[in-house]
């Protein structure tokens with residue numbers, strides 16, 4: 001496992017703007033070298049804040065939106081169009097403003113979609129979609145995403161992998177249904193840690209003083225079942241993008257003073 005890198009920004013707005021700029025460069029480089037790029041989006045305030053910053057970024061359209069695959073790390077299992085769904089919020093923040101190829105936007109199933117209200121069947125359907133998209137050298141049935149983004153919850157959850165619940169313990173399946181999530185709504189669909197780890201780079205987003213405890217726990221050697229964020233790492237890079245309040249409980253030695 002590669003050691004996590006940390007960058008700490010002055011506040012959550014700057015963190016979102018800097019993360020958006022970083023993402024543009026990453027996507028442009030991937031498209032220049034491979035002709036396409038793939039991202040995994042996350043829900044929540046920080047995830048949507050990054051998308052909004054990307055929508056407003058001057059260099060936004062350096063990205064060839066038609067050659068970008070978008071996936072989700074998790075989804076609230078609600079009816080299509082529900083304002084609480086991560087994809088609904090992503091569309092409002094960015095997706096409706098850029099010329100994506102709809103065939104390359106892979107939303108997780110809704111609770112009134114092809115799988116009805118069966119979250120497990122919906123999870124299996126998404127796992128199958130991921131497997132179809134995986135290339136010949138990409139084992140584990142998941143594409144090697146260029147960047148997989150994860151908001152970090154105050155309890156150290158990422159995606160819909162909550163401490164001590166069954167989903168964070170999953171070692172085989174790539175996508176699972178989640179019931180009894182402590183963060184509403186209770187029923188969700190989530191990538192598992194094995195799927196998250198298929199990504200080349202995993203970026204964890206945490207801003208605000210309500211995340212300071214989670215950041216400290218996750219970066220201080222906690223186990224992944226007790227602190228799921230501790231188990232989220234990429235095959236090539238793991239990057240924590242923080243603001244100063246979220247980093248306020250970390251020893252200063254963990255991150256360079258230059259990041260601001």
Ligand SMILES: O=C(O)[C@H](O)[C@@H](O)[C@H](O)[C@H](O)COP(=O)(O)O
Nearest residue numbers: 043044045046151152153158159
């Ligand atoms: O469906 C969700 O709620 C998100 O995917 C979830 O994993 C989120 O990223 C974290 O809870 C952080 O959310 P905030 O950034 O709003 O604190």
